[in-house]
Amino acid sequence: MPKRLLVTAALPYANGHIHIGHLVEYLMTDVWVRYQRLQGRQAAYICADDTHGTAIMMAARKAGVPESALLAEMSAAHQQDFADFGIRFDHYGSTDSATNKAFVYEIWAKLRAAGHIDQKTVTQLYDPTAGAFLADRFVKGICPKCGAPDQYGDSCDKCGATYEATDLKQPKSTLSGAVPELREAVHAFVKLEDFRTIIADWVGRDGALHPDMQKWVRNTFLIEGEPLRSWDVSRPAAYFGFEIPDLPGNYFYVWLDAPFGYIASTADWCAKTGDTWQHWWQGDGVEVHHFIGKDIAKFHTLFWPAMLRLAGHNLPEKIHIHGFLTVNGEKMSKSKGTFIRARTYLDHLDPRWLRYYYAAKFTDGAEDLDLSLDEFTAKVNADLIGKVVNLASRTAKFVPRLATTYPEDGGLFTRAATEGTAIAAAYDAGNTGEAMRRIMALADRANEFVEKAAPWALKKDPAKAADLEAACSVALNLFRQLCVYLAPVLPDFAEECGRLLGTPITRWSDAQSPLTGTAIAEFKPLMNRIDPLKVQAMVDASKAEAPGTPDPGPRTPDAVTDGPEALAAEPLAPIITFDDFAKVDLRVARVVNAEEVPKAKKILKLTLSLGGDQTRTVFAGIKTAYPDPKPLVGRLVVFVANLAPRQMSFGLSEGMVIAAGPGDQDIYLLAPDSGAKPGQRIR
RNA sequence: GGCACUGUAGCUCAGCGGUUAGAGCGGUGGCUUCAUAAGCCAUAGGUCCUCGGUUCAAGUCCGAGCAGUGCUACCA
Numbered sequence: 001m002p003k004r005l006l007v008t009a010a011l012p013y014a015n016g017h018i019h020i021g022h023l024v025e026y027l028m029t030d031v032w033v034r035y036q037r038l039q040g041r042q043a044a045y046i047c048a049d050d051t052h053g054t055a056i057m058m059a060a061r062k063a064g065v066p067e068s069a070l071l072a073e074m075s076a077a078h079q080q081d082f083a084d085f086g087i088r089f090d091h092y093g094s095t096d097s098a099t100n101k102a103f104v105y106e107i108w109a110k111l112r113a114a115g116h117i118d119q120k121t122v123t124q125l126y127d128p129t130a131g132a133f134l135a136d137r138f139v140k141g142i143c144p145k146c147g148a149p150d151q152y153g154d155s156c157d158k159c160g161a162t163y164e165a166t167d168l169k170q171p172k173s174t175l176s177g178a179v180p181e182l183r184e185a186v187h188a189f190v191k192l193e194d195f196r197t198i199i200a201d202w203v204g205r206d207g208a209l210h211p212d213m214q215k216w217v218r219n220t221f222l223i224e225g226e227p228l229r230s231w232d233v234s235r236p237a238a239y240f241g242f243e244i245p246d247l248p249g250n251y252f253y254v255w256l257d258a259p260f261g262y263i264a265s266t267a268d269w270c271a272k273t274g275d276t277w278q279h280w281w282q283g284d285g286v287e288v289h290h291f292i293g294k295d296i297a298k299f300h301t302l303f304w305p306a307m308l309r310l311a312g313h314n315l316p317e318k319i320h321i322h323g324f325l326t327v328n329g330e331k332m333s334k335s336k337g338t339f340i341r342a343r344t345y346l347d348h349l350d351p352r353w354l355r356y357y358y359a360a361k362f363t364d365g366a367e368d369l370d371l372s373l374d375e376f377t378a379k380v381n382a383d384l385i386g387k388v389v390n391l392a393s394r395t396a397k398f399v400p401r402l403a404t405t406y407p408e409d410g411g412l413f414t415r416a417a418t419e420g421t422a423i424a425a426a427y428d429a430g431n432t433g434e435a436m437r438r439i440m441a442l443a444d445r446a447n448e449f450v451e452k453a454a455p456w457a458l459k460k461d462p463a464k465a466a467d468l469e470a471a472c473s474v475a476l477n478l479f480r481q482l483c484v485y486l487a488p489v490l491p492d493f494a495e496e497c498g499r500l501l502g503t504p505i506t507r508w509s510d511a512q513s514p515l516t517g518t519a520i521a522e523f524k525p526l527m528n529r530i531d532p533l534k535v536q537a538m539v540d541a542s543k544a545e546a547p548g549t550p551d552p553g554p555r556t557p558d559a560v561t562d563g564p565e566a567l568a569a570e571p572l573a574p575i576i577t578f579d580d581f582a583k584v585d586l587r588v589a590r591v592v593n594a595e596e597v598p599k600a601k602k603i604l605k606l607t608l609s610l611g612g613d614q615t616r617t618v619f620a621g622i623k624t625a626y627p628d629p630k631p632l633v634g635r636l637v638v639f640v641a642n643l644a645p646r647q648m649s650f651g652l653s654e655g656m657v658i659a660a661g662p663g664d665q666d667i668y669l670l671a672p673d674s675g676a677k678p679g680q681r682i683r
Numbered sequence: 684g685g686c687a688c689u690g691u692a693g694c695u696c697a698g699c700g701g702u703u704a705g706a707g708c709g710g711u712g713g714c715u716u717c718a719u720a721a722g723c724c725a726u727a728g729g730u731c732c733u734c735g736g737u738u739c740a741a742g743u744c745c746g747a748g749c750a751g752u753g754c755u756a757c758c759a
Binding site for chain 1: 685686687688689694695696697706707708709715716717718719721722723724752753754755757758759
């Protein structure tokens with residue numbers, strides 16, 4: 001007996017617009033849900049905006065509006081973007097709802113009652129200007145171990161030391177730039193170890209996770225002899241979220257309430273339809289399927305099964321985990337115009353093209369998926385236009401109706417009907433790419449048939465009218481099969497095919513028997529081919545949207561408009577005295593040797609000359625930006641000469657070189673103008 | 684360094700113990716001109732990363748190594 005399916009996609013954060021990376025997940029889920037429905041299964045597709053947390057709070061403050069205003073606007077934008085890509089949710093809710101609050105309060109009561117909560121006083125940095133405690137990522141300062149500046153509050157990016165944010169030297173809030181002060185606060189922790197067996201059993205359940213992800217969870221968290229780390233689920237005010245009932249002034253961490261948004265959104269939907277949420281989350285008749293990206297696997301594979309079990313709900317039947325999107329083989333890049341918002345795509349291109357291209361790339365694994373814009377153009381044009389649409393386009397207008405008995409076709413239709421089983425299995429498993437390959441193979445065979453039957457030749461000979469009708473009836477029925485198989489990906493192909501052949505496509509089994517005798521309506525173009533110029537226009541528009549990235553090319557100084565992002569990302573530090581500054585001895589130095597360090601991904605070993613026979617060795621974390629050390633040799637750099645030496649696993653580092661930029665590829669060494677001599681002091 | 688994944692035609696990938704290793708795109712040559720310059724046929728192109736092992740038989744299983752990717756560690 002078929003089970004009902006409750007399907008969710010991850011809840012997009014209300015702090016930004018949907019982009020083509022998000023769409024991987026919502027399209028993957030949409031295709032799967034549509035497939036299941038074609039098979040006659042009852043499926044609910046539930047989503048919502050994820051609304052809580054510090055980031056939303058700060059965005060609202062910056063905009064000078066209440067959070068609710070921000071949320072309403074973003075929810076509307078999200079839903080419009082999804083709708084325009086043909087992503088059809090049964091309900092799109094919000095985690096900032098009374099329903100969700102009730103679910104969160106309920107689980108909280110259960111956690112308390114069962115003794116799964118620990119409370120510990122945590123000394124944490126507090127931003128008096130913003131009036132908020134600072135999560136690790138909102139504090140920057142000097143690493144207590146190695147003295148590196150500009151480090152986040154949890155670990156040093158330079159020496160790798162991990163520490164508490166309170167250990168940072170000269171900390172400052174990235175929210176306001178204020179100097180944080182120490183304040184004590186009680187935090188609540190869920191003792192995750194209490195749920196170890198539940199989690200391990202669920203992870204081991206056949207089919208719950210892809211084997212690769214199963215290994216990941218086991219190797220990363222379920223390590224023998226190591227208890228699961230307790231999970232800090234509370235945040236002191238100010239925080240945008242639900243207040244904890246028995247800890248006034250404290251709020252639930254966003255990742256506690258966000259997943260309950262799946263259930264709350266279901267409940268809100270059920271309230272409209274007269275159904276009950278229990279009908280979808282409890283008992284034998286239903287399976288829960290979550291679609292998520294690999295970045296949030298931890299929350300869904302550890303915390304969530306534990307919470308669900310305690311709440312008395314079903315554990316997920318399967319968590320479908322996908323990888324990230326790359327564009328042209330690289331991470332999406334604002335400056336290259338490959339960070340493309342859903343809306344920007346829609347302004348230039350047909351959403352069905354992306355639906356098909358993504359579908360052709362989906363697998364059941366968590367590997368990244370590449371959108372090669374050239375391949376995108378070629379594949380959509382060749383497959384959808386050249387093979388599928390063309391099949392109808394070249395046969396539909398020759399005859400007024402389909403033959404009353406299905407003609408002999410050499411077994412083509414039957415073979416394609418049989419192939420439906422394999423295609424269905426591929427869809428079901430999430431191997432949509434395989435499904436697309438099989439469908440296109442069928443399209444190839446259908447076009448071969450048309451080629452041999454040559455209806456355009458038969459048309460010229462009135463004596464062959466019966467043959468003409470037969471040929472077209474076969475071709476159009478093969479086309480219809482393709483439309484059925486493609487229906488989860490391209491629902492409007494199926495719809496248009498229904499109109500063309502006078503019989504709607506409503507079920508997967510419509511591909512099992514040919515249509516006969518129906519009148520053929522006028523053929524209308526189903527889809528246009530992709531014009532590469534439009535793809536380029538979309539990329540150009542995305543580039544233009546990217547802040548602070550003027551087009552390369554000749555620039556005059558007054559034409560440069562530098563964006564505010566860099567400063568906003570890291571506000572100015574508190575005022576210091578000249579004496580403070582004078583303590584830092586900056587020197588011009590020449591790189592006399594630069595080499596890679598074995599076993600270090602980010603480190604280069606630099607030998608700096610201060611003139612004469614004075615040299616210093618520095619291990620600098622700049623390799624990501626300067627992968628080849630050779631060109632560095634000979635150039636002048638700015639060197640912090642009186643920084644305390646630091647023993648590192650590679651050797652002794654005697655200072656540091658100064659560079660700008662946030663990290664990774666964006667690191668820019670400073671250089672004095674020509675004429676400066678190694679050893680000269682910089683002041 | 685740790686854990687994992689990947690390495691097959693120019694590109695994207697399929698094949699995961701069994702005949703001469705496949706598809707699509709791209710290349711080349713031809714045919715067709717019904718169709719949104721679509722389609723069909725033919726053809727070139729491969730040490731299936733390397734080295735060992737198991738087996739009657741290995742891209743396909745095992746071991747080691749190399750390379751790439753992701754997470755993680757190192758990163759004054």
